[in-house]
Amino acid sequence: MSELAGLIRPDLQGRTPYGAPQLAVPVALNTNESSYDVPPEVVDAISAAVTAEAAHLNRYPDREFVRLRERLAAYVHRTTGCPVSAEQVWAGNGSNEVLQHVVQAFGGPGRVALGFTPSYSMHPIISEGIGTTWVDGLRGRDPGRFDVDADLAVEQVQRHDPDVVFLCSPNNPTGTSLDLSVVERVYEAAPHSVVVVDEAYAEFARPGTPSAVSLLPGRPRLVVTRTMSKAFAFAGVRLGYLAADTEFTDLMRLVRLPYHLSSVTQAIACAALDHADLMLATVEAVKQTRDELVSGCMALGLVPVPSDANFVLVGGFADERASWQALLDRGVLVRDVGIRHHLRITAGTPAENAAVLDALRVVTEGESA
Structure with missing residues (x-):
């Protein structure tokens, strides 16, 4: 332990800070941001x-x-x-x-x-x-x-x-x-x-x-x-x-x-x-892609949790960490939230939705092979 680390409050020693990966990938769906630009x-x-x-x-x-x-x-x-x-x-x-x-x-x-x-x-x-x-x-x-x-x-x-x-x-x-x-x-x-x-x-x-x-x-x-x-x-x-x-x-x-x-x-x-109405115009679009993400995951044999948010918690992964990495290798960044067999996926644009479902199809096929 460094001299400075030894001076920090004892209850903070050894802790790690909050932080989701910020990576340059084609499809970033890990932090529940909106995929739509400000109008x-x-x-x-x-x-x-x-x-x-x-x-x-x-x-x-x-x-x-x-x-x-x-x-x-x-x-x-x-x-x-x-x-x-x-x-x-x-x-x-x-x-x-x-x-x-x-x-x-x-x-x-x-x-x-x-x-x-x-x-x-x-x-x-x-x-x-x-x-x-x-x-x-x-x-x-x-x-x-x-x-x-x-x-x-x-x-x-x-x-x-x-x-x-x-x-x-x-x-x-x-x-x-x-x-x-x-x-x-x-x-x-x-x-x-x-x-x-x-x-x-x-x-x-x-x-x-x-x-x-x-x-x-x-x-x-x-x-x-x-x-x-x-x-x-x-x-x-x-x-x-x-x-x-x-x-x-x-x-x-x-x-x-x-x-x-x-x-x-x-x-x-x-x-x-x-301009609240204009700012919220994409909410219904996000809700639709969220619901389509749920349906698409179910069709792949995964177990999505019915969602009222702009993301879906998806279960059914044999090894969630390996699946997270496999998705990242295909340019899709999702969130490993520390729940066994689950990954959290933000609902993005229709194109992003299609990309993540395509990547999930490859990953799930690989798990069952």
Whole structure:
């Protein structure tokens, strides 16, 4: 161990940082980005918004990002049918920063965070990075199923008495959505907990899938986090947000860095929200390729998990690591998420979909040979 490595906090020694491979390949389907570029009309609007801000970059940005919060609140209301005020919205540089703000405020040394794995890998990383004890909860008693067992979730919440509980709907990496009764039961069973419902992929959910935003009234400890990275094809901007009780968002000010959202980020996000319908026009196309990916994988004898996200968790690989490498050798990059016999594949364009299914056909034929 080097001298510097020996000085880092003991609980961080030996850890490896988060990071998905960024490789130059013909078909990159490993990080759930949108494969569709930002529409030219929105590019023009963004350029105009940035130009308007450029002369005033000598000044700090609006610390309260009021205009952005108003637009985010209007968007959430319109897309969920649930009234949300600007005062109920908080935003940050990607939903990871928003989640970090939550854990900074309600986690920390001597406190506990609980999640139900497999789920989003950043939940424990963020929690432990702030000194919070992480508890890996079980989604169900059957390891072959990925739905959250409500009775088991309640049992674990009561046993561990966490300060923060993470739920994910649609869940990453399984793509499965939660029944809102699970959220309600966990909330009721955890009277001392902040309950976070991570809805990063909510716009891709199948019809009839409700949002936990509808549960916010009367539940001051409930928070719903979202992002513009996925459905808005805005991963490069880094803009995430949450909706919660107004007292909750007010407490976020205690842990945010000064002027944490730049003037440029605010302007770009507002321009995109002003063109939300155009930005979201590709969502239905992605949902179609996702469903076609499920059907195509089933036809190959694989076992895809029904998905409400922009990706599919595919099971049935004899050796997932070898299959991952075989796909990469054919120019297709997918994600090994650490679940035996499974790989996660982002739904891309129709051409990318065809390429990954062609590569999977060769790989599965090789496994069965």
